Amino acid sequence: MSWRARPCREPWPSACSSMSRAGACARPPPRVPVPACPEPRDEVEMSRAEPRSVLEPPLEAYLDELRVGRRLSANTVDAYARDLKDYLAFASRHGVASWDQATPTLVDAYFAHLLERGLSGRTVARRRAALRGFHAHRARQTGTEADPLAGLPPPRRERRLPHALSVEDVERLLAQPEGDAPLALRDRALLELAYGSGLRVSELVGLERERLALAGLAVTVSGKGSKERTIPFGRSALRALREYLERARPLLCRSERQGRVFVNARGGPLSRMGFWKILARHATAAGLGTRVHPHALRHSFATHLLQGGADLRVVQELLGHASVATTAIYTHLDHRATRGETMRRVRKQAVLWAGAVVCLVLPVAAWAESTVVLPRPGQVGVGLQGGYGLLLDSGNLGDTFGGGPTFTVRLRYRMRFERGVGLSFESQRMDAREEPGTFVVGDETTVEPTKLSVTVSGIDLYQMFATRTKTVKMLSVGAGLTQTRAKLNNGDTQVTPGPVGNGRILNIGDGPYLSVGAGLERFFFHTWAYDLSLRYLAVFRDGKLNNDLQIALGAIVYAEY
Structure with missing residues (x-):
């Protein structure tokens, strides 16, 4: 997110594909003239009743460096902007007039404030990374400004394993979009491709039609750091995609200018929040509840590949990870699932052996009791x-x-x-x-x-x-x-x-x-x-x-x- 003005959207998603074959617009124009759409301002600009703070230009300069110099993705820059906006508000409330007044005490107080708000350790670590990058950028630019995070010890990252669904849970989830309605066909193709390729949510909803090669059973995406990769998918995803592109998408989006593969009910591009709502709805219908999150299918894709014997380096390439250490965390999921399967197998064998012993012992015990001869006096x-x-x-x-x-x-x-x-x-x-x-x-x-x-x-x-x-x-x-x-x-x-x-x-x-x-x-x-x-x-x-x-x-x- 940046503090620059965003372009205005039209009052309606589209004008219905411009004109119909007969030349008349499918939706009649409004009788009341629509006033010009003003430039929307984000929250920082809207909340500024007083003159512009001197703390904001250095933040905008750092975000420009991330966007232009380091060529980070728009989602990453938006996340840094949200984190730094919160830091800016905290510093302003504590009387910081310029960034050279930021001290380790201020930074410690900010992190304590985040923990008091109940934010998770991963969120605090991300905020810390944003602050470290910003203050290091300021130190390089000014040459005199001290970095208040330079002497702070590194945070202890909580180690949480990603949650992956079982094969049975994935099958139940993929079977939920039923019927031949356009939205059902879209949802089926969306879920099948998400599980069959392991794409990130942003890569999935931002997929362009020209990047989808149905004949080659592959899709090309641009991931983090603008790195392109080609990922194959299976025949189940192919069937679902063909049905959606041939029977559903032309009904949902009649505009040839829309290049996205997946569109919403109004024909516009599907957003990440839209995908999350679709996934949550079908997960609830499948009885999975809150166990499914936006990246659950990506985690399940990687875990099931490793359980099937795939090489770790191959999974790394498919997921688009820069380091194999990031991919290695899925081996812990694989080992945990293997241990769970082993324990279930051991318990099952123990029950079978116990049943066999009981079935053997009971007849023998009954026969043995039939031979009992009670002792008499004198024995x-x-x-x-x-x-x-x-x-x-x-x-x-x-x-x-x-x-x-x-x-x-x-x-x-x-x-x-x-x-x-x-x-x-x-x-x-x-x-x-x-x-x-x-x-x-x-x-x-x-x-x-x-x-x-x-x-x-x-x-x-x-x-x-x-x-x-x-x-x-x-x-x-x-x-x-x-x-x-x-x-x-x-x-x-x-x-x-x-x-x-x-x-x-x-x-x-x-x-x-x-x-x-x-x-x-x-x-x-x-x-x-x-x-x-x-x-x-x-x-x-x-x-x-x-x-x-x-x-x-x-x-x-x-x-x-």
Whole structure:
């Protein structure tokens, strides 16, 4: 955007193609004479009630350099003009009379003001680039004016991946323009060419008829920096373009002077905002909602090419990127889509395998349960269990040691009246709560143990319930002896009855225990059963009570005789 006057548009889009074949105008002229159209002024000129600010000519000179010297596109110059216009307004409000008064403090305040307005990081970075270019231009022109952005650190650019649609979403979007109405044919050709060639929106709506080669399935455009490139497109786009150019465009635009390929409903050139409205309408109809933006089809074009195995350099040429690093960002989209597809494939395979296992296990389990033979009084079972034990933080063992794994061997004898008796041999290993731990032996000597091993041997009495079913419940009480042994981590302590070295084992005493618990046997094959137990052990050492909770799961098999 510049501050120069723009040319006035006619009161009507066109005079209907000048004259019809009969020589009469298709639209009658207005009866009231139309006054001369005044030259429109942009917002800066319209808001100037006072004399022209001395801050504006340097900005206009910089925009002229961009337009003429660097030959940037009109869209780029307009974007720089909007950014610098906002900067000019901010500087004027803060009393800047000339650009040599611009300081790093002013620039910092401006960037903070942008962030307070909620502008995105990409917008702030673009404004920063416009300001940096302008002040560098001023420094070159004057030779004395300092650049207030020269000492500022570079901004941290937020890394946002472009949003690409899936192939299924693109197909749904392209299928939306239905029917043979002129606007429907135009929309179909517009979307097909946008996805089939990956053109920028400005390149797409500014495409001239002479640049479109239907026979060669290619289109030539002038991109950023006035660089021309030729992009091929597919047969789907070719069919849509032919239908539009032969059947729809002559009805929308009867003027031979209109050189644009895509026109609006009045026959004028289609604008970027017009394309965005068309895309948004069809995206909503396809159920895509706000996920589609003006460059979504361009991003999808590049991503799908890379997913199909296209070379990165080829995609760079098709997109018109000056640097391959710009194109490389689409490889992240490709990798993300590949990871997503891999995870979906893994989840699908996991579901299939789980289904196969279930289909295999259920019949086997049903067959195994049909072979169950319930034990009778007088039968003996042998079981193995593994589990976890936890010493509560109390007593002369629990204040030093915590929990650890347990391993148990059980013998269980079935008696009459749903009773039983058994023997249990258990080993439990517990870690010290802190490293190193402190443990008192006798009245004086202290050692530093790291682990405690507890061996439990005892007898258990059971009261069973529902012994003629496959699920047997039971309560138990028991008593026996425990032997505790500590593994030490130092080699300096000497205690009776013998020496203790680094990593040696010290017998720290025996003691009785009492237990209560509950259990469950679930028979699943012949005389085999799952054996689940939960027990509380009251372990006595040196006359002090230690509380041990255990849970264990295993299997038990009853001998047949």
